[in-house]
Amino acid sequence: xxxxxxxxxxxxxxxxxxxxxxxxxxxxxxxxxxxxxxxxxxxxxxxxxxxxxxxxxxxxxxxxxxxxxxxxxxx
Amino acid sequence: xxxxxxxxxxxxxxxxxxxxxxxxxxxxxxxxxxxxxxxxxxxxxxxxxxxxxxxxxxxxxxxxxxxxxxxxxxxxxxxxxxxxxxxxxxxxxxxxxxxxxxxxxxxxxxxxxxxxxxxxxxxxxxxxxxxxxxxxxxxxxxxxxxxxxxxxxxxxxxxxxxxxxxxxxxxxxxxxxxxxxxxxxxxxxxxxxxxxxxxxxxxxxxxxxxxxxxxxxxxxxxxxxxxxxxxxxxxxxxxxxxxxxxxxxxxxxxxxxxxxxxxxxxxxxxxxxxxxxxxxxxxxxxxxxxxxxxxxxxxxxxxxxxxxxxxxxxxxxxxxxxxxxxxxxxxxxxxxxxxxxxxxxxxxxxxxxxxxxxxxxxxxxxxxxxxxxxxxxxxxxxxxxxxxxxxxxxxxxxxxxxxx
Numbered sequence: 001x002x003x004x005x006x007x008x009x010x011x012x013x014x015x016x017x018x019x020x021x022x023x024x025x026x027x028x029x030x031x032x033x034x035x036x037x038x039x040x041x042x043x044x045x046x047x048x049x050x051x052x053x054x055x056x057x058x059x060x061x062x063x064x065x066x067x068x069x070x071x072x073x074x075x
Numbered sequence: 076x077x078x079x080x081x082x083x084x085x086x087x088x089x090x091x092x093x094x095x096x097x098x099x100x101x102x103x104x105x106x107x108x109x110x111x112x113x114x115x116x117x118x119x120x121x122x123x124x125x126x127x128x129x130x131x132x133x134x135x136x137x138x139x140x141x142x143x144x145x146x147x148x149x150x151x152x153x154x155x156x157x158x159x160x161x162x163x164x165x166x167x168x169x170x171x172x173x174x175x176x177x178x179x180x181x182x183x184x185x186x187x188x189x190x191x192x193x194x195x196x197x198x199x200x201x202x203x204x205x206x207x208x209x210x211x212x213x214x215x216x217x218x219x220x221x222x223x224x225x226x227x228x229x230x231x232x233x234x235x236x237x238x239x240x241x242x243x244x245x246x247x248x249x250x251x252x253x254x255x256x257x258x259x260x261x262x263x264x265x266x267x268x269x270x271x272x273x274x275x276x277x278x279x280x281x282x283x284x285x286x287x288x289x290x291x292x293x294x295x296x297x298x299x300x301x302x303x304x305x306x307x308x309x310x311x312x313x314x315x316x317x318x319x320x321x322x323x324x325x326x327x328x329x330x331x332x333x334x335x336x337x338x339x340x341x342x343x344x345x346x347x348x349x350x351x352x353x354x355x356x357x358x359x360x361x362x363x364x365x366x367x368x369x370x371x372x373x374x375x376x377x378x379x380x381x382x383x384x385x386x387x388x389x390x391x392x393x394x395x396x397x398x399x400x401x402x403x404x405x406x407x408x409x410x411x412x413x414x415x416x417x418x419x420x421x422x423x424x425x426x427x428x429x430x431x432x433x434x435x436x437x438x439x440x441x442x443x444x445x446x447x448x449x450x451x452x453x454x455x456x457x458x459x460x461x462x463x464x465x466x467x468x469x470x471x472x473x474x475x476x477x478x479x
Contacts, residue, residue, distance in 0.1 A: 044115070047158075051114075056176035058159035072176055 003032040008042065009066070015043035015051060020071070024055075027073050035069040036062075043067055079178040083109045085379050086173045086182035088161050089322075091118020093355020093368035094188035095145045100376025101186075102152030105173050106383060109180060110149070111173070113160040117142035118190055119356065120365050121213045129365050163325055164351070169386060171350055183386055187330075187338060187346070188355040188372065189322040193315060194230060199285035208292025209313050215238035216312070217244045223311035226251060226295050228283060234316035235269045239388070241314070242274040247375075249308060251281045258278040281306065321357050333359040344375040349442050350386075352379055385440050387437055391428045392454035393444070394458040398479075399428040401453045403441045406433045411450045413425070415469055418452070421472055425479050427454075454478060 006023050008016035016037050023033055035044060043059065046069050050057045056072040085101040087094045090112030101108040110153050110305035120126065123138035130348035132141070133208040149155070159175045164185060166172070193211040201209065210216040217240060225245050227238040230252040241248045248270075252259060256279045259266045269275055284298035284305055295313050297306040321337045323330070331339045342353045348405055354371035356363045393401055404411040416430065422429035432440050434449050446453050446463065453463035454475060464474045 047114070056160070058157065058175060058177055060157070071176065 001030045001032065002028070003034065003053040006035045007027055008035055008037045008039075010038065011042070012039050013045060016044050020046050020069075021049070024050075024073055026072065029075060031073050031075055033071045033073070035071065036066070037069060038066045040065075043069070080170075081109075081178055081180050082096055083107050083155075083180055084383055085109070085184050085186060085376075086111065086171075086180050087186045087188060088173065089118065089165075089188035089355070089357070090116040090119050090156070090191050090375045091188060091355055091368065092094070092142070092145060092229045093190070093357075093363045093372040094118070094186070095142075095149045096356050096369045096372025097186040097188060097352075097376040097379070098154045099145075099149040101153060101379055102149060102154040104376070104380040106380060108153075109155045109157060109182075111157045111159060111161055112179075114158070115254065116146050116156070116158075123214055125214065126365060138365075159472075161325065164329060169350075169389070183383045184352065185351045186344075186372075186375045186379055187212075187326065187351060187353045187357060187374075188368075190356045191319045191321045194318040194320050196283040196317065198283040200288075201283075201286055202285050204288055204292040204313075207290065207314060208288060208311070209286070211315055213240050213314055216314075217241050220245050222246050224309070225307055225312040225314060226310045227314045227316060229260060229316035230254060230259035231316060231318070232265060234263045234314075235259060235265045237314065237316055238275060239265070239269055239272060242272055245274070247276065248274055249276045249278060249310070251278050251283065251295075252281065253282055253300060255279060269337055278306065278308070284405065309367075319356075319363075323357060335359075342374075343378050344371055345378065349439055350382060382439065385437070386443065389440055389443060393455055396455065396457045396458075398454070399430050401430045401432060401444070401455060402447065402450070403432050403434055403446045403448075403453075404450045406435045408450070410470075414450055414466060417470075418472075427479055434462060 006070055020035050033052045035046060047057045057075050058070045060068045062068050084106035085108045087098045087110040090110055094226050098108055098110045120138040120142050126141055127134050127135040148266055161173055161175055163174045164171055171185045173182055187275055221244045222339050224247040225241055227234055227250045238248050238250055280300050281297040282300055286292055286298045287294040295308050295310055297308060308364050323332055333339055338353040338357055339344055339359050340346050340353050344354055346353050352375040354375040355368035393399060400422050434441050447465040450466040454461045462475055462478050
């Protein structure tokens, strides 16, 4: 089960979401993607999309206005 | 990915008004506290644009704004926050294990404030048009339908009152009611006002069959429950007010729930499991408001603090000792007190410690330890029960002969 980091810091919507979708497409079930974001709108649409797919999602605030969205591809 | 383990005094599940208040009280009592929220902090109150009945804000306040203030306040007390879904809560020793997909949090006390969600009809295409024409909050979305035609589903207080609110904005408000003509679940005052309202039109004996549209909802097909006839209603929006469901799925086999799935507690917010408390909308109660959630949260946070102090007594006075007798009694009972005097002599004679637990005010420690009903005596060695007996029928200590 691999873990992969996707740097979306400094990127505005919808770039983080599109990058996340593309990255996850090539991943295997059970793999984990960590997306680094600092744009508040991505903090909503990236987790919303991932939950909608049925994936496990956890958001961690790693610094002031900076988050890591941890997504486990479950299906 | 290896699962992490982290220890906390208190884990609060749910980041609405009740959860944030619980976390505030726990954090302020200097307990190591974690709040877990599955999506965004703020809870159901953020769906209300104007809260007029939360004291302290005489001009009214936007729900999201109010929740931001709550958020700022509880974080001041050093509470950790995790935004993720809780998968399960299980007993682990005298503590509770709260699991998310990446971490197991071991907590001495857990406060459940998971709230609820609006009930859906389950009709065809409902998920497709959720937030694309299907709405659950008139206060939030009414302005979007200014001069338009909307359909309300339901006939309870929420449906009729929110429906009347919608008539201030919309050109037409149609209401689908499952009952016969003239019958509604709403209170009498609301019912009469609604029947007189010229913009309100009722479609009796109906429920939703399916939803239709393109990018957004265009039509709701109602079904006459008596004749089976399909009645297409072209609309710009549809509001569902058919009740509310508590988020208690993961607690079904753990906590006592009422017939509608809400968590049953006593007035101290204690659930059927020692060490688990509940606060806010998820609790079985009469009134669900920000103000009542705040009250619940304060009590739950305080009771969790008291409970943890009691658990510490257990650990320091009983489980960490080489050997000790534990006497559970009711200090208000004469006979129990006489027994205590005899026991004090007995323990001195045997040269073993005696820990006395008064269960008159709170029976919790006895329950956590699993001791028999008062008066009873247990003998512990290195944190484990070696012998125990009720002293209710027979008040002699002979069962300890040869053991101590």
